[in-house]
Amino acid sequence: MGDEHTDSYYLCPACRVYTVASWWDDFTGVETMNLSGPIAEQKGNERVELIRKCSRPWDKKCRCDAHREYFNNTLD
Secondary structure, three states: OOOEEEEEEEEOOOOOEEEEEEEEEOOOOOEEEEEEEEEEHHHHHHHHHHHHOOOOOOOOOOOOHHHHHHOOOOOO
């Protein structure tokens, strides 16, 4: 089955910077979530555009170029 990792990007309309909420589920019954940011709008937009290049961004088994780049070629 493997762990699941979900990043949610939030752009503040006032500050114009992103905050990223990263959720991890390792199927032990305990999920974890970390916040990161602020991330400059341009860098956040680049990451969001990369995610949009995949037609199945939620599919943890997808090994498209966008998934591999997003996860720095660390997918199993």
